[in-house]
Amino acid sequence: MKSKVIIALILILILIQFLPIERTNPPINPALDLMQTAVLSASEVSLLRAACMDCHSHETEYPAYTRFQPVGWFLRSHIRGGRQKVNFSEWGNYTTEKKNHKLEECIEVIEEKRMPMKSYTWLHPKAKLSAKQKTELISLFDRLKT
Numbered sequence: 001m002k003s004k005v006i007i008a009l010i011l012i013l014i015l016i017q018f019l020p021i022e023r024t025n026p027p028i029n030p031a032l033d034l035m036q037t038a039v040l041s042a043s044e045v046s047l048l049r050a051a052c053m054d055c056h057s058h059e060t061e062y063p064a065y066t067r068f069q070p071v072g073w074f075l076r077s078h079i080r081g082g083r084q085k086v087n088f089s090e091w092g093n094y095t096t097e098k099k100n101h102k103l104e105e106c107i108e109v110i111e112e113k114r115m116p117m118k119s120y121t122w123l124h125p126k127a128k129l130s131a132k133q134k135t136e137l138i139s140l141f142d143r144l145k146t
């Protein structure tokens with residue numbers, strides 16, 4: 001009985017490999033892209049890239065392990081969910097009011113340690129923010145408010 005369950009699980013694991021995720025990004029319109037329209041220091045750019053951009057932009061980097069399911073599926077759901085909430089590549093589509101609101105939320109999620117997601121920093125140690133880096137990102141989001 002036990003061995004049948006194990007064989008079934010292995011079969012499922014093999015079968016789901018045939019349902020890969022698309023490891024591509026939608027195009028970026030430079031006129032809408034925060035990274036190209038805002039004045040950012042090099043260190044701000046690298047912080048955003050290290051901690052937020054994989055899920056909140058069209059600049060997602062797909063590590064090799066995303067070829068394996070269900071890991072890829074988890075990642076895809078985070079990317080979809082993240083882009084839906086805040087998309088720095090489509091920043092210019094937001095109204096001023098919405099931008100300010102999103103920036104306020106960005107500050108909150110960092111202060112409340114909700115972002116970057118724990119499951120992400122576990123696999124991307126560079127995304128783990130030091131107190132100094134948090135302060136830098138928070139003051140960046142604060143500065144971008146209009």
Ligand code: HEC
Pocket residue numbers: 051052053054055056077078079080081082085086102105106107109110115116117120137
């Ligand atoms: C691994 C992917 C991932 C990373 C990295 C990530 N986020 Fe998110 N983010 C999400 C997902 C998924 C959601 C929507 C679900 C949720 O609210 O938990 C979200 C939601 C948000 C929201 C909306 C919160 C709300 O209350 O609705 C903000 C703001 C945000 N993220 C900012 C950031 C910032 C700033 C960073 C970098 C410091 C970051 N995120 C890094 C995946 C990510």
